[in-house]
Amino acid sequence: MAALPERNPEPIPIHEHAINNLRYIRETMERAAPFTAVPGWGGVAMGGIALIAGFLARKAPTGRPWMEIWLVAAALALLAGAVTMWHKSRSAGTPLWSAAGRRFAMSFAPAIVSGTLLTVAFAELDHWHIMPGMWLLLYGSAITAGGTFSVPVVPAMGACFIALGGVALFQPGWGDLLMIAGFGALHIIFGFVIARRYGG
């Protein structure tokens, strides 16, 4: 049926249709694109890093060494996330720095930058006990904001982080356990879901 030649094409303003079609393709792609931005296996790797960090942090004395373990883990996890994100977008044949990628980065970054500055400030004041709650809350905010442009499972993960952060603020003694539950378990669980359902 598709092979039948069109006998009498209608007199349509062809170039307007063509422009319209191109715009439609571009808009559809832009709306669909964020799905590729979130790396599922990257999340699993980040979770693994957090589990190791949590194990080490629980043994470390509260204070700067304890904080440094988590900060090194965060840097490694950031690297793992960035590499898998790059790999996933490349295998899907889409540029990472697309409109979708920019939107994701622009909504993800502010909470992370704020978290970094607050960490420096709280470290000066020796407020170690507040850090797990703050990190979980701000990371959750970053994920929820970035996830607005992604599949619903991403903001859902962000909300879980915020919930754990809320608990951590008022139960400082559970800090490391909640960090393990958040940065470890949540990343691994949601990472698997994203990887299975959204291709990698």
Place this chain on the structure above:
Amino acid sequence: MAKQNSLRAEPSPETPPAAPQKQAVDNLDRVIHERIRLGVVSALAVNPSLTFTELKHLLDVTDGNLSVHSRKLEEAGYIECNKSFEGRVPKTAYRLTKPGRQALERYLAHMEALINVTRAGSAPK
């Protein structure tokens, strides 16, 4: 100048349009020319795979519409369909095939050519 060109290039039902334009229209891939099918192919071009539900929400179409059009794309070999169960809920995932991606690239080239032909007015053959 533009007016002159548009006058000369203006097609009427009796007289066929300028040769390059007519050729471009004749070669148009009718399978993905349709709006919903074009949307499905475009969305799948930037995703490794999408489920029926995701496509439905993304393109804002009804179940019936989407299933009719996705079947047409499947028949043309442009997309692949993978049916599975998630618990007890049936899940249909679609993926763009290589011919499907090539068809989209051809279609994009076509649209560009159509625009170029019109912009150039009476373009050289």
